[in-house]
Amino acid sequence: MxxxxxxxxxxxxxxxxxxxxxxxxxxxxxxxxxxxxxxxxxxxxxxxxxxxxxxxxKNIFLGLFIICFMIIVSSFIAIRNTIDKSLRHYLHILISILISGVINLFIVILVLNLEYAYEPRYIIPLAGMIFANTMNALSLAIERFEKEIQRGLEFEQAREISFKACMIPQINSLLAVGLVSLPGMMTGQILSGVDPLIAVRYQIMIMTMILSSAGISAIIYFILKKKFTY
Missing domain, CATH: 1.10.287 (Helix Hairpins)
Incomplete structure (x- = not known):
């Protein structure tokens, strides 16, 4: 390269x-x-x-520490622009990011079929993608939800609008990929000399992971919000 x-x-x-x-x-x-x-x-x-x-x-304990650090920091960033900055709200965000991220990271490990379950060259960058995407989607969902509640909407109405809003960037990315954009991971692999068809397979994995991690985190967040706040 x-x-x-x-x-x-x-x-x-x-x-x-x-x-x-x-x-x-x-x-x-x-x-x-x-x-x-x-x-x-x-x-x-x-x-x-x-x-x-x-x-x-290739120390697995160091890898686990880094992943935990990603989850904690992404949760702090997600709560940054919210109105409710209580500890309970932070825990709701952390749990949502944690569960969604771990589920998708586990699936990625299965899909890659690595020789060892922990290969830092794969796991750390992919975990970063997952948690960053989850953080962004959840931030959008919470920010929109709080505004809709301030406008006087009921929980279910605010949840519907917020959930759809936080999914717009991910759905737009799926619609545009290959027609409007060549995403970052795919572009990076092609620039480094990887066969474009192999790069495409990796990008398909990333795109589905991005959509599902965003959706799952928002779903878990609203379930927790409904159970412990409303």
Missing amino acids: QNISFVNLLITLIPLVFVWYYYKKWTKDSSEIIISTIRMLIQLLAIGYLLIFIFES
Whole structure:
């Protein structure tokens, strides 16, 4: 695969400066994009070095620790934009992400038919995809649900609208894949020289996983919300 120099990588910041200018001008927030970008750079560079160590060690306990860390952090991020920031609400989110993520990760392990159940080169990146997608979908569902409840809708009506809203990005991705977009994982594999038909199989697995992890997390969340709040 073609290597990217750090100097050339800086070119990607040019359109970001344009977005930052208008974000600052229109939202009066001059720091959020800058802080987010700096965090992204530090986090990705750190995880790059960490992954080298993880892939070489193949320590299953280290892998379990990283997956648990993903679940805890993604739950904190999901609750960030919600109105209810109570411990009980956080636990509802954590349980939803945990169950949905573990179910889909287990299925992925079965589908890949790996020599060992824990292969960090596969499990860690795929777990990251699952939990990040679950976190985003759940954030959308909760944010929309709380707004619909504030508007005076009943639980069932708010749940219906919120569930459909959180699934829109995933369903749109399924409809657009191959026609509008070549998703990131598939593009990365093709750029690294993998046979496109093999890359397609991996992408099918990812797309179904993305839809189901989003849906299951929202379903579990609303079941918990109904049982313990309403």
